[in-house]
Amino acid sequence: MARPSLLTIGMGSLHRRILIPVLGFILIGLTYHLDAIPSRDILASSKHYIINRLPFRQELEDLEADTAISQDYQQWVSADEDRSPCAPELDYLKLTSLTNHIKHTRRCVKPLFSDIVDRNEVTDTKLSLITRTQSLLLSEPCTIDVDSIPCDPLELPVPPPYPKNQGQYTHLIFGVATTYARLRDSRPTFAHWLSNSGATLVGLVAEQYMELFPLDLVALKEEYKADGIDLTIVMQHGLLHTTEQSHVMVIRDMLIQVQSTSTETHWFGILDDDTFFPSLYALSATLSQYDHTRPQYLGQTTESAHILPIGILGGFGGAGIFLSLPLVEQIEPHLDSCLVEYPNRGGDMQIMSCIYEHSTAKLKMVDGLYQMDLVGDVSGFYEAGRQILSLHHWKSWHWLPVDRMAAVTRLCGDCFLQRFSFLGDDRYALTVLNNGYSINFYEVGIGELPDLSRTEQTWDAWLGVDAWGDYQWRLGPLRPKVEKDKKSYYLETAVQNDDGGLTQVYVHRENGQDDEVIELVWQI
Numbered sequence: 318m319a320r321p322s323l324l325t326i327g328m329g330s331l332h333r334r335i336l337i338p339v340l341g342f343i344l345i346g347l348t349y350h351l352d353a354i355p356s357r358d359i360l361a362s363s364k365h366y367i368i369n370r371l372p373f374r375q376e377l378e379d380l381e382a383d384t385a386i387s388q389d390y391q392q393w394v395s396a397d398e399d400r401s402p403c404a405p406e407l408d409y410l411k412l413t414s415l416t417n418h419i420k421h422t423r424r425c426v427k428p429l430f431s432d433i434v435d436r437n438e439v440t441d442t443k444l445s446l447i448t449r450t451q452s453l454l455l456s457e458p459c460t461i462d463v464d465s466i467p468c469d470p471l472e473l474p475v476p477p478p479y480p481k482n483q484g485q486y487t488h489l490i491f492g493v494a495t496t497y498a499r500l501r502d503s504r505p506t507f508a509h510w511l512s513n514s515g516a517t518l519v520g521l522v523a524e525q526y527m528e529l530f531p532l533d534l535v536a537l538k539e540e541y542k543a544d545g546i547d548l549t550i551v552m553q554h555g556l557l558h559t560t561e562q563s564h565v566m567v568i569r570d571m572l573i574q575v576q577s578t579s580t581e582t583h584w585f586g587i588l589d590d591d592t593f594f595p596s597l598y599a600l601s602a603t604l605s606q607y608d609h610t611r612p613q614y615l616g617q618t619t620e621s622a623h624i625l626p627i628g629i630l631g632g633f634g635g636a637g638i639f640l641s642l643p644l645v646e647q648i649e650p651h652l653d654s655c656l657v658e659y660p661n662r663g664g665d666m667q668i669m670s671c672i673y674e675h676s677t678a679k680l681k682m683v684d685g686l687y688q689m690d691l692v693g694d695v696s697g698f699y700e701a702g703r704q705i706l707s708l709h710h711w712k713s714w715h716w717l718p719v720d721r722m723a724a725v726t727r728l729c730g731d732c733f734l735q736r737f738s739f740l741g742d743d744r745y746a747l748t749v750l751n752n753g754y755s756i757n758f759y760e761v762g763i764g765e766l767p768d769l770s771r772t773e774q775t776w777d778a779w780l781g782v783d784a785w786g787d788y789q790w791r792l793g794p795l796r797p798k799v800e801k802d803k804k805s806y807y808l809e810t811a812v813q814n815d816d817g818g819l820t821q822v823y824v825h826r827e828n829g830q831d832d833e834v835i836e837l838v839w840q841i
Contacts, residue, residue, distance in 0.1 A: 403459035417456040425468040446739040475729035479598040484515035488583040494563035495590040509720040512545035564664025583609035595723035612644035614678040617686035631669025635709030636686040693777030701772040763802035771796035
């Protein structure tokens with residue numbers, strides 16, 4: 318069953334070495350479909366397929382335009398524009414394509430660390446968020462006196478920081494089956510949670526052998542290494558394997574990797590390339606609550622009850638599937654036969670079927686793992702104060718800068734998406750900070766303030782199916798969407814400061830109006 322890494326020994330058996338030109342026609346199946354259910358075709362009906370919070374970002378024309386997504390994302394996170402000789406401290410604002418004039422507010426946040434902060438409640442600060450606003454002319458930075466920009470102090474009670482990644486997660490191994498391009502472009506978000514962790518990432522590249530020749534896999538491995546990530550690259554097990562089948566077979570590669578080292582491994586995490594963990598510490602702490610010495614199958618289903626009656630009672634790969642070593646050892650000899658027995662199921666559901674056929678393990682649903690099968694406006698999900706272990710679909714069904722959003726976890730741990738309320742004024746009755754995602758101002762004329770203990774149902778229905786009833790079982794209790802009288806600023810970037818702090822940039826854009834920016838400068 319053992320199979321060497323592509324980077325160590327090369328191609329193994331005869332059928333994996335010989336190139337057969339007449340089979341070139343099989344290369345047409347390289348589109349990325351890890352989520353077999355629901356089919357991506359259904360998204361054509363969503364009027365908010367991509368929620369473009371950043372108008373300067375080009376809208377995607379097709380769900381399969383993976384390259385377009387990744388190129389745009391890379392351009393955004395690594396833009397190398399000329400730095401201004403004046404006010405270089407504000408260059409991060411210029412990279413977000415704001416209007417020439419902006420209305421600017423800045424607060425300097427002093428975190429008050431406490432172990433008794435009730436993370437699930439909205440913290441009433443009894444303070445005003447906006448104290449002073451001024452106009453900045455970004456097109457003429459030499460007119461800006463950076464030192465004169467006010468930054469009134471703001472104390473916020475938050476949980477203590479998580480421990481830094483210092484190689485303490487060697488008991489975890491992760492596997493992903495994807496294309497070379499998507500593995501390359503996913504590096505920044507993998508780096509957020511995986512850098513310097515000690516955990517291993519096994520990347521199975523889904524290209525056929527002849528397509529791999531022009532690709533520099535060694536360079537890709539080195540790029541990951543530069544980010545502190547231990548990446549092992551392997552290749553497909555069969556010429557005809559789809560990405561979904563590789564999603565199953567990467568389990569074998571992960572086991573081979575574990576057997577080749579003396580490190581004790583507790584959990585195997587099978588992911589999609591757009592699975593995102595805000596914090597590896599929080600994930601590891603949750604997994605530690607389960608007995609890894611027994612066959613264990615951990616994960617989460619879709620959020621949509623419409624899919625559950627079909628019989629899909631297994632973990633969905635986008636949320637993250639976690640198997641204990643004893644369970645992996647039980648099912649690994651049967652992986653090939655499981656592909657034959659369950660050919661018409663997605664990779665995560667083939668894993669489910671294989672586990673149920675060849676072990677007594679049953680899915681244990683883990684709170685905090687989210688498949689994110691939501692189409693349209695997902696703001697209600699992120700503004701509900703959830704403690705999130707995993708996210709998915711953030712660069713396909715909707716687009717969000719998740720690594721920037723979760724950057725605040727390095728300063729105050731579980732404060733990501735923690736909510737804080739602020740006093741109103743003559744225009745606004747209430748202001749709510751959803752830390753790392755948005756700031757909402759509810760106008761005086763709203764009539765009735767929203768019940769923040771309920772999730773605002775903002776997403777669309779799939780093909781006309783009940784968007785309320787299908788999700789209330791998992792995301793409820795729900796409340797209706799606030800269609801008006803709500804002004805929102807969304808986080809567009811977060812910049813690490815020279816002193817180790819963090820500046821979050823929340824932006825409100827409105828056609829024909831100057832952009833409005835609220836900066837929260839988190840100090841340490």
